[in-house]
Amino acid sequence: MPPVQSPEPSPEQSPEKSPAQGPFDLAEGDPFGPHTLPYGVFSTPDAPTRRRIGVRFGDHVLDLSDLPAAVRPPHADLLAAPTLNPLLAAGRTVWREVRAAVRAAVTEPAHRTALTPLCHPLADVTLHLPFEVADYVDFYASEHHATNVGRIFRPNGSALPANWKHLPIGYHGRAGTIVVTGTPVVRPNGQRKGGDDATPLFGPSTRLDIEAEVGFVVGAPSNHHEPVALDAFRDHVFGVCLLNDWSARDIQAWEYVPLGPFLGKSFATSVSAWITPLDAFDEARTQPPARDFPLLPYLDDAAAEPGGIDLRIEVTVNGETVSRPPFASMYWTAAQQLAHMTVNGASLRTGDLFASGTVSGPEPDQLGCLLELTKGQGPFLQDGDEVTLTAWAPGPDGARIGLGEVTGRVLPAPALGGDQA
Template sequence: MPEQSPLDLAEGDLFGPHNLPYGVFSTADEPERRRVGVRIGGHVLDAGAAALALGSPYAALLAQPSLNPLLAAGRTAWRDVRRALTAWVTSPAHRADIEPLLHPLSAVALHLPYDVADYVDFYASEHHATNVGRIFRPDGDALTPNWKHLPIGYHGRSGTVVVSGTDVVRPHGQRKTPADPAPVFGPSVKLDIEAEVGFVVGTPSPQGTPVPLADFRDHVFGLFLLNDWSARDIQAWEYVPLGPFLGKSFATSVSAWVTPLEALDTAQVAPPARDFPLLPYLDDSEEEEPGGYDIRIEVRINGEVVSTPPFSTMYWTAAQQLAQMTVNGASLRTGDLFGSGTVSGPEAGERGSLLELTWNGRDPLELPTGKRTFLEDGDEVTMTAWAPGPHGTRVGLGEVTGRITPAR
């Protein structure tokens, strides 16, 4: 019996030809040579070698150690390359050329797929923001007065964005509880997760020129899962009055795979109803495409499911976040990342952080590895997700995982 081709996928594979996310990989025989790869089932296609073998005009863009040249090439190139890749992995005429260029996922190393420029993180889930407000302001309004008028965000540290699978060292910092007479210094004792969806910018924009809602897809290449690790005790002491700093900047983990926006056309949904009229630059009521995405996230700690946050409930869309980022004239650069902010749903089992899941430690999680209020050394957090695809398929987002190692 002839050996089954890696291109003959099982029905329902999350990484079939309807998906084709991009990443960067290397092989054991050439560990220093990084290459653009496209995931198909349980294999990675060497995209540059395939483009060269099949005479693609985009071979130079794909024969690179990073996705940045492809990102910078713009939307027409993104569409053309995706159409070509789809044909290469589905047409029997191309199998003889494509099959030798497929590498099992188990045999490759995956790397951060782009050079990160700037990193911005938002606070776009009403359920998350309300929970946090109730925890820290039990006698006041859960949401701040500006929350439903603009997407709140902060600038993070791009140099500590790491690819899935990278260990996360427990951070040191100052912390002070209300009962402490003075701040103390030491390892964080409230290390947390934030389940998010991230977006990567391809086409840049000039300084001084805002990017309108309608131009979102001309600038944003794709999305991925993101875990914005958070040291809640460090954050609580330092964040007044300027916001997140050392409590966030020690590590942000991202998936090794970027799913192009085109793969998620079927997953587009309308965002929740807005409670207040929005200023024109944020008003998406007349936009041709709905701005939300129906993405179902699953969070596991040491293999145990602890939460299933629904991205469809996010109050602010990625297009609105991009518009907010640039409305003051701030420029976009190829490789800019922005995170959605913690994704939380209305139910207790849909909360995207331990801060919410345990209500700041009051209600510990019962796991097979013991009770958890916040993360302990050795804990491994894994996030996966899928979205509805064409013709009843599901589009898988590459996982993001990280293990906590002791403070140094």
């Protein structure tokens, strides 16, 4: 697929940036300023087994695990954990109090002397999966993506399933194979059957693909048999991250009828090392596209706050930009997805992760997977290819809200033992 030619800069390489001097002297236009403050978990070379919670500020990580008393936020004990889960479970009031205290600490010049020793250059730390994933659900919320894929997989049938505009379609994924950015992705072996194959074959996937998605991290749990309404979305969802749902299209195409995605998806899903709090996106809220049919009451968001988020995503393969999918074009919102996911009484757990589904827009350079970009013909990913997702959203006063990148490099499939054909 040809690279996208566009003057729009990525959030990591904005032309407005100028050289910064220290951890608190941010370059102009830095998308990881005081309006962003994403949380992550890191370790340092001198203590590689000690995992600590930090917040990203520019190109540094501020260690939140043991702040000086003068700037220590309320509920500091939650920040001393080796994972974000205790903070996630604490609920929205605590989230806002901690975020406000951290923001005050990094923006007050009087605190810089005390905080500078706790700032680590991003290039010097190891980033870890920031939370323990409880459950994983992946949705199918872009009308453009669903229509394009339907035309490829069902050329003689309806592009969209009959239920698509009445409910957010999703599937339950595998939490145990969620991996943090930078983790290599091993090409999966599996069963597949092409149109010219008399019987199924077994071996490495030959149609390995990506899916540019946005993930939502659940903090506060819910009770079993108590659905989560649209207006309770902010009470349960802590933050947002980028997500790449790697997909073996040949394995998927053979297995997905009648029950849906399984081994073609479960081998790896990559997420950012940084979880950006939901409140950081208040200025980026936008109305979703107009709906074609009346929605059932539990999904009807006509009177709710705008459920869309204006995220600008960029997809690169081996350093070349191949797509810029717009998240604002998604038909179903994250609040609707959460409401549908729990309407039958299914409960939420701290650390649940649900993903938007592939983000695609209406234009040829806005498609979020190679299947769409190549109209199903390929080329798909080769061994050694590296895929990176970045994104930003508009913030207050012209600021940009950055999302941590998601990168993965494809490694060859493991060797097969014995006769697997």
